[in-house]
Amino acid sequence: MIEFLQICVGGLVVGSIYALIALGFSLIYRVTGAVSLAQGGFSVLGALIGYTLSQTYGWPLFLAIPVAVLATVAIGAGLGAISFVPALERLSNANVLMLTVGLLTAIEGLCLVVWGSQPYALPPFSGESPARIGPLLVPTQAFWVVAAAAAVIAGLWVLITRTRLGRALRACAENPTAASLMGIGVKRMTLLSFGLATLIAAIAGVVVAPTTTLQFDTGRLLTISGFIAVVIGGITSFPGAVAGGLLLGLTTQLATAYVSTLFSNAIALLILLFVLVWRPNGLIQAKVAGRADVREGGRVHGHVARLQPNVAWIAVTVALAVALAVPLLVTSNGIMSGITIAMILFITLIGLDVLMGYTGQVSLGQAGFMAIGGYTSGYLTIVHDVAPVLSILAGMALSLGCALVLSMVTLRLRGLYLALATLAFGLLVDSFAVGFVDITGGPSGMVGIPSFSVGGYEFASPRAMYYLVLGINVVLLASFFGAMNSGFGRALRAIRTDQTAAAALGINIVRYKLVAFAISALLASLSGSLYAFFFNFLSPDMVGTNRSLELVSMLVIGGEGTLVGPLFGSLLITLLPTVFQPFALYKTLLSGGLLVVCFLYLPQGLYGALAERLARLSLGRPARAGGAELIRSTPR
């Protein structure tokens, strides 16, 4: 009993932190209709600044902590003003979500550059010795955490429901156009909500820092937990966010104590998937649903510039020749490996492009299918001595099965909830990969995976593997180029542009989405298997959520909806740290920053820009439809 209560206290503390992060999500969502995943990053940033001020410069905590929080808010508001606020005017909500993934990555990168990758902990605010309540021993920091959460919740409640400013914030959430007619500065309110959310996140960060250790990428975990909490509770409701946070905290702590450390996350995620199916709007719902202007629709693309057929053939021939010559030109084994890895990831990206770029379905869990493929192949070849080709097919079959089960959830969801469900899937696979130690080797990974071989020929060297993957890619590209220019591709794009209109035209939305999802899962699985064969090793973090988010960055930076574009993103992000060693430290910051910049200023990615340039050269005049146009249709 005492043990149970002790665990509940722990759950309450963790839950309070989740609740705070969730409140930030809910606040931004209620004002702007979009979600910012940068929350957790700001928590860590606040805690790390606090550490430097108090431990390195020796400031007393009562000074260091508030200054750290304020500094974080200043940084957050600055970043929000140059990324989140302008993005809201230009991007669909799903893409704003992806942009904030970039923001989160950039913040993590910043922390990595400044503080390195070692963990930090702040001293407890009021001493190390725990307080004794009856038979319970409670660390004093727990009181700080719970009190901070209570204060923030109360403050936010008063602000939103009892003040004119709060009313104005809610007005922006309800109807931005009307709000601006009332003389409310909608942009200012957006920035205010972003700043307030940053403040809440920073407070959460500094109060939690003494109870655990934080490092540059802990923010990701906080963000994900807060996101899960807010969806369980209901994103349109502050009480919902708080309840979701506490529920999640208690569940994970109890599961850790009584079931298994390794599966506590899996349990939380299963609850989430269950909530998504059972009550997709969360446990506590708003009284009146629906904003006047919810932009669930995809970003309106200008056409990617198309090359004249003769130019296109020249481009394809040159590209193929270059691709074939690469192994002869590149002498460094490191770079050759990097290129091969980029090409392997490109297989996943082709599938992701079909899913996201063409069909408009966000997936934040694509690496989950890579994991299924990789681990299946590894397990079958190591333990059962199955031929690699067969093991790949087995992995693809298993991935397909998982995709079909998952699609029972995802087919009902759009935008935000779809993003979350796929994220949850990736995390679920991740926690199984960590949890099933006997099969996967657990956190330390699966060793001794053989190289890929067919009929006695072993693709052991990076060069051999390169040609194999190149062949696969060429075949895939050729077939998907054909498919995307057929009725199938047009149907997918119709779904992306306007699902309702597509249905009205008689397009079977369920079937097409399912097929797109299945394609992406199959390709990810194939690529995961090859990845495992190439490294002769696979660990959960190689195919975890970080990889999923990185894949999305690659897709956007390269150019969505272009099939070949993602290769540029893949090469760039994979090779930069290999080619320029000093860049390794900056890789995270750079890829996050690039993602944000591409979303804002290069909506067609590197490939789109390149294609436009080429088309302009070949025609001697601007390409059709003006390339980089970024129009959100304005109602007249």
Next chain:
Amino acid sequence: MPLLELKNLTVGYTGAPILQGIDLSLNAGEIVTLVGANGAGKSTLVKAISGLLQPYSGEVLLDGRKINALSPAKRLREGIAHVPEGRQIFAGLTVAENLDLGAYGDRSDAEARAQRVAHVCELFPVLGTRLGEVAGNFSGGQQQLLAIARGLMSKPRLLLLDEPSLGVAPLLVAEIFRLIVRLRDEGITILLAEQNARQALAIADRGYVVENGLITLEGPARTLLDSPEIAERYLGVGTAAEVSCTESARMAERLRACIW
């Protein structure tokens, strides 16, 4: 001097201009109606006046002073209130909160605002009894009343009403139009953009006809009501209908002649 004047105004939504070379003036204490078909540019014109759209060229003058550069918030403070098409109320907020947001730019104390609410509720008794209710659950007509009431909260000199009869039951439309006259009598200048041309012209002092982004006709409301072009195009009666009737009558006559 007119209260508001548009001089050679060209405006659009970041693309090709929707309205070109618009000249228009509103005198204090008038009801002026903009008549025109769906898509003619009436709403665009109203948005250019309230500041939601920045003109490409030309001038917007208030009291003879150029206000092109003012934001919607500043224009609201100068006394221009815009009741947008499709009501655009804050559906999740209560009636009282909606009204209070109408006076958002108003820095006066809570008591003055409460008086304002009381005054507006006198004009709209139905709102007064339901101040605490969530606005999104109201009928279309009641939401329209709320939108107008919200516009009045800022004590405007000039009220821009964009399609107030859209999606409102006919009985309530008549009430809204009576109310507009009453507001004019209280000294508020009114610009009324309406597809419902007959009723709008009936209460207006003057009218402008907007067609394909141009003002094609203007004059006293009475004259416009009586003019054959207007009657034909916007009032659903007139010579065109008669012509086709006589035409078909003649055809029928010939047909009959053939048969017999």
